[in-house]
Amino acid sequence: MARVSKPSPFEALTRQQLIDSLEKEVWASAVPHIAQHLANQLMATMGINPKGIDLVMWVSDARHQTNATALADWIGRQMGDPAFQQETRQAAPLAVMARMITNHLESAEAANS
Numbered sequence: 001m002a003r004v005s006k007p008s009p010f011e012a013l014t015r016q017q018l019i020d021s022l023e024k025e026v027w028a029s030a031v032p033h034i035a036q037h038l039a040n041q042l043m044a045t046m047g048i049n050p051k052g053i054d055l056v057m058w059v060s061d062a063r064h065q066t067n068a069t070a071l072a073d074w075i076g077r078q079m080g081d082p083a084f085q086q087e088t089r090q091a092a093p094l095a096v097m098a099r100m101i102t103n104h105l106e107s108a109e110a111a112n113s
Contacts, residue, residue: 034093035076039068041094042075042101058108059101074101 013021043050050068064070078084078100087096 031076031079032072035079036072038075038093038097039072042097043067043071045094045098046101055105058105071101074104 040050042048048055048067048071050066052067053065055067056062056064056070059074060070064073075097078097084096084100
């Protein structure tokens with residue numbers, strides 16, 4: 001009796017579906033690294049102390065203990081926003097992120113005034 005093999009999940013996907021799936025996986029694995037890189041650049045540009053804690057309460061929850069980790073997490077979340085992806089097609093990601101963090105902090109400050 002011949003053994004019938006079950007088709008792999010990839011066989012059922014079209015070429016475009018497979019490409020889309022791989023792009024999503026690559027993006028998901030790259031986001032933390034890109035976010036950390038952008039956070040490092042942003043902290044240097046804006047004079048933010050990476051080991052400080054002054055941003056933690058404004059951009060993340062209590063699980064982060066330094067500005068560096070809180071900012072990288074916040075940036076990673078912003079990178080998933082289609083508006084961020086659209087804006088970075090027209091401007092440098094660092095410039096977009098600097099504007100976004102400034103707007104975010106100004107909004108948070110205004111809400112607490």
